[in-house]
Amino acid sequence: MSKAFDHKNIDAIIHSRIRLSILGLLATVDETDFNSLLKEVNTTKGNLSVHLSKLETTGYIKIQKQFVGKIPQTTCSITETGLSAFKEYLDMVEELARRTIK
Numbered sequence: 694m695s696k697a698f699d700h701k702n703i704d705a706i707i708h709s710r711i712r713l714s715i716l717g718l719l720a721t722v723d724e725t726d727f728n729s730l731l732k733e734v735n736t737t738k739g740n741l742s743v744h745l746s747k748l749e750t751t752g753y754i755k756i757q758k759q760f761v762g763k764i765p766q767t768t769c770s771i772t773e774t775g776l777s778a779f780k781e782y783l784d785m786v787e788e789l790a791r792r793t794i795k
Contacts, residue, residue, distance in 0.1 A: 706751050707782045711736055711744045716779045719754060719771035727767040745769060753778055 714734045731741055748754040753775030757768045
């Protein structure tokens with residue numbers, strides 16, 4: 694009999710629909726701007742901001758704020774730490790699927 698799947702090892706920061714979507718998108722691009730993320734993730738500005746802050750606090754993403762002319766622009770990119778954590782998360786989900794889907 695194989696060892697039981699330990700749900701406690703799931704990264705709680707990533708295991709949110711919105712944060713998972715953010716990391717999934719950022720893993721496929723060098724960087725993207727706030728408005729593009731807003732459109733792709735399909736949430737509110739406030740909600741997206743909260744989730745981006747959590748990901749930045751854990752070191753999973755980098756947020757840069759600058760002005761383009763007089764217009765503020767926020768861009769986000771995934772860090773090596775974030776990419777590694779995201780891959781580990783996906784590996785855990787794949788392992789769980791392998792154990793349960795026959």
